[in-house]
């Protein structure tokens with residue numbers, strides 16, 4: 001097996017920051033290509049290059065200094081990653097896999113048409129007339145998505161009727177940047193809940209899956225996850241884990257693969273989208289599993305054996321802390337840390353309304369209690385209300 005000493009991470013968000021923590025224990029050196037000098041991971045990694053991840057010269061020069069390149073986000077152009085590979089750089093996940101996390105239209109073609117995996121009805125539309133026709137055929141509302149570049153609900157629209165069909169073509173980020181857009185139209189799945197499952201695969205094909213999480217999104221942003229997903233039979237969980245492992249193998253993913261799913265009222269699941277990097281819905285695993293998603297991602301990209309993924313406590317609930325009324329999170333820590341079964345990860349970011357600033361995870365044996373504690377701590381850190389008193393109750 002090749003030996004990897006230095007991992008290059010492209011993108012300096014909180015995912016890179018949390019990867020770095022795992023790199024320390026594994027003795028891996030990390031070099032970071034960051035968007036700016038004070039982004040989340042640049043606050044902690046000591047070897048930082050500030051540069052544009054879409055600029056070929058910058059990315060190639062960075063790649064020459066590391067043994068393997070991996071990512072904090074999926075926005076590095078696919079073609080640039082293919083060039084790196086042709087130059088002999090180890091890129092993990094590779095561009096042939098990553099493209100299915102970058103482009104939702106290609107993902108639907110691959111997973112839905114080619115692999116026959118559970119997907120909503122969908123169609124790629126080039127204009128408003130095509131979108132309206134799709135909606136008229138399958139029934140309104142429908143969901144429209146930009147094939148590339150969407151995140152946290154940007155580039156996703158729920159359209160109620162033919163009159164709304166032009167919205168994606170006028171509001172799209174790509175259109176405003178003067179690019180050609182492809183809109184992916186999807187059946188509106190009236191889901192009972194959303195789920196997520198994380199698989200990790202290394203270059204030898206060894207693969208593991210984490211317990212399935214139930215996830216809650218508000219305004220397109222993940223706000224809460226509970227692991228394992230409540231009220232799910234072990235057979236159903238095993239099927240969902242097998243689905244993620246199957247996708248990881250078919251797409252030849254190296255590293256983390258997160259599969260976002262929608263569960264219909266009868267229990268049938270359909271695939272929403274894929275991510276190929278540590279994922280917000282896997283943050284519970286930092287303290288909740290024997291091996292966190294960050295450590296397993298690094299083990300995979302470094303060609304190491306993977307670690308156990310089972311939960312260590314019966315229930316874990318993770319809540320995102322978004323920028324709210326409270327601007328100084330550090331000052332609020334003494335109160336939330338009064339709960340010894342609750343862990344906090346601060347991302348070291350400058351405060352901005354609605355920005356992902358931190359997350360909290362509560363652990364324990366009683367589901368309702370675990371959820372309540374995580375919610376109370378997150379609300380308190382956001383300054384939402386006075387759920388938790390300053391004296392630490």
Ligand SMILES: Nc1ncnc2c1ncn2[C@@H]1O[C@H](COP(=O)(O)OP(=O)(O)OP(=O)(O)O)[C@@H](O)[C@H]1O
Nearest residue numbers: 120143150151152153154156186187188189217273
């Ligand atoms: N076909 C669908 N039917 C119903 N709801 C949907 C559908 N597709 C997406 N959604 C809802 O919109 C949310 C955002 O969609 P999606 O995950 O594709 O976008 P995103 O902005 O790329 O999200 P992320 O931040 O996870 O990358 C989903 O979590 C789900 O709640």
Ligand SMILES: [Mg+2]
Nearest residue numbers: 152260272273
């Ligand atoms: Mg999503």
